[in-house]
Amino acid sequence: MSDFPDLRYFPIWSCFCNLFLKLTHYLKINLFHILWKRTFRLSVDTLNFSFVFCLEFVIHLQVVSFPVVQLHMNRTAMRASQKDFENAVNQVKLLKKDPGNEVKLKLYALYKQATEGPCDMPKPGVFDLINKAKWDAWNTLGTLPKETARQNYVDLVSSLSSSLESSSQVEPGTDRKSTAYETLMVTSEDGITKITLNRPAKKNAINIEMYHEIMRALKAASKDDSSITVLTGNGDYYSSGNDLTNFTDIPPGGVEEKAKNSAILLREFVGCFIDFPKPLIAMVNGPAVGISVTILGLFDAVYASDRATFHTPFSHLGQSPEGCSSYTFLKIMGPAKATEMLVFGKKLTAGEACAQGLVTEVFPDSTFQKEVWTRLKAFAKLPPNAMRISKEVIRNREKEKLHAVNAEECSVLQERWLSDECMNAVVNFLSRKSNL
Numbered sequence: 560m561s562d563f564p565d566l567r568y569f570p571i572w573s574c575f576c577n578l579f580l581k582l583t584h585y586l587k588i589n590l591f592h593i594l595w596k597r598t599f600r601l602s603v604d605t606l607n608f609s610f611v612f613c614l615e616f617v618i619h620l621q622v623v624s625f626p627v628v629q630l631h632m633n634r635t636a637m638r639a640s641q642k643d644f645e646n647a648v649n650q651v652k653l654l655k656k657d658p659g660n661e662v663k664l665k666l667y668a669l670y671k672q673a674t675e676g677p678c679d680m681p682k683p684g685v686f687d688l689i690n691k692a693k694w695d696a697w698n699t700l701g702t703l704p705k706e707t708a709r710q711n712y713v714d715l716v717s718s719l720s721s722s723l724e725s726s727s728q729v730e731p732g733t734d735r736k737s738t739a740y741e742t743l744m745v746t747s748e749d750g751i752t753k754i755t756l757n758r759p760a761k762k763n764a765i766n767i768e769m770y771h772e773i774m775r776a777l778k779a780a781s782k783d784d785s786s787i788t789v790l791t792g793n794g795d796y797y798s799s800g801n802d803l804t805n806f807t808d809i810p811p812g813g814v815e816e817k818a819k820n821s822a823i824l825l826r827e828f829v830g831c832f833i834d835f836p837k838p839l840i841a842m843v844n845g846p847a848v849g850i851s852v853t854i855l856g857l858f859d860a861v862y863a864s865d866r867a868t869f870h871t872p873f874s875h876l877g878q879s880p881e882g883c884s885s886y887t888f889l890k891i892m893g894p895a896k897a898t899e900m901l902v903f904g905k906k907l908t909a910g911e912a913c914a915q916g917l918v919t920e921v922f923p924d925s926t927f928q929k930e931v932w933t934r935l936k937a938f939a940k941l942p943p944n945a946m947r948i949s950k951e952v953i954r955n956r957e958k959e960k961l962h963a964v965n966a967e968e969c970s971v972l973q974e975r976w977l978s979d980e981c982m983n984a985v986v987n988f989l990s991r992k993s994n995l
């Protein structure tokens with residue numbers, strides 16, 4: 560490092576210089592005295608002189624060397640942190656997972672402070688949002704010394720790498736593959752967390768495990784650094800709704816206990832959608848039945864393939880509406896159309912669902928994936944906080960109402976599940992007398 564002179568020998572040089580000065584000074588004063596004695600034999604004076612000089616030499620060595628050695632050590636440490644800093648800068652480029660804008664701004668600010676010192680750039684205009692955010696982040700560091708900024712940068716990158724390493728232990732290899740779920744595939748990429756219902760052989764029917772896993776995935780997605788969350792289905796169906804075999808696993812407390820437990824689970828499940836804080840988007844890749852349709856009213860956008868259909872055959876099943884559809888569908892499509900769907904079980908095509916306002920847009924199945932993902936990737940680049948806050952503004956005043964509707968629907972259903980109408984419908988499906 561050419562910018563740091565090697566200071567290790569400074570204490571020694573300094574001592575010798577001091578000694579030399581003292582010597583010449585002493586000689587000047589004592590020259591005549593020494594000459595007068597005409598001798599250079601060791602006199603008492605000479606002994607005194609030697610002793611005082613030795614003592615001075617040692618004291619000087621201590622006094623001068625301590626701060627100088629300290630300084631040298633600090634500079635060595637700074638040299639190490641400069642190297643660490645360069646490593647950290649490279650490490651950031653290799654991060655597989657986007658650390659999120661807040662962290663990126665911190666990194667930017669510390670980097671600028673470490674390399675250029677305090678912010679001296681003119682403040683960007685209010686509409687230059689990105690540069691203004693960067694400027695603000697840098698400017699808030701004030702007069703933080705370059706060395707401290709460098710160290711803080713290194714510390715931040717190291718904490719970042721270890722947290723990303725530990726999350727990659729859950730999902731080995733890349734963050735595209737998840738091994739943590741039995742009934743779902745969950746990936747996070749390009750600012751989008753994608754939750755895929757993954758029981759294609761059962762038309763993505765939602766069994767008890769899948770209810771729990773969806774809730775877990777939503778909770779994780781609400782806290783991860785993605786901007787938006789997408790729900791879709793693997794295979795030809797989006798979802799065939801509640802797995803009707805859920806009703807066959809009767810606990811020791813009998814059907815009443817089963818109905819009660821199911822109502823608790825359903826309420827919690829729908830509650831997760833009501834409270835989900837980020838933009839939630841459904842990619843309806845194929846037919847959707849029952850609860851997979853009703854909760855669409857709680858999504859922020861619904862994109863559908865033209866192969867998709869929307870079917871809520873509650874009366875056929877001796878059941879009643881859930882997923883807050885008794886409230887949201889009425890608001891979305893008005894009572895007449897909502898009744899047709901929720902009471903008479905009218906199956907809607909994607910085009911019809913779009914016309915009713917349940918679906919945001921329909922795409923030809925052949926281009927569905929490509930077109931929707933292009934759009935979603937663009938959405939995911941929007942400022943995540945602004946999206947979250949806008950969703951809050953749009954949805955929050957309804958939240959209390961939605962939770963009340965959810966509670967009421969679940970309590971009505973708890974009764975319905977004990978009805979002959981419902982039990983017969985389930986038995987019919989299981990004995991294959993009926994396919995919807």
Ligand SMILES: CCCCCC/C=C/C(=O)SCCNC(=O)CCNC(=O)[C@H](O)C(C)(C)COP(=O)(O)OP(=O)(O)OC[C@H]1O[C@@H](n2cnc3c(N)ncnc32)[C@H](O)[C@@H]1OP(=O)(O)O
Pocket residue numbers: 760761762764765770799800801802803804805821822824825848849850851872873876878881988993994995
């Ligand atoms: C904790 C409880 C909360 C309850 C919440 C309340 C929720 C309510 C609802 O969601 S109501 C809607 C319930 N869903 C249905 O009634 C759909 C029933 N399924 C069907 O009608 C048909 O399977 C179909 C129209 C979806 C597809 O028909 P088809 O193309 O002919 O395929 P198969 O019928 O051969 O299905 C293939 C395979 O999947 C199994 N399967 C499909 N859907 C379900 C389901 N909902 N529940 C259980 N199993 C389902 C089907 O049995 C076949 O399995 P097999 O190959 O025979 O092992």
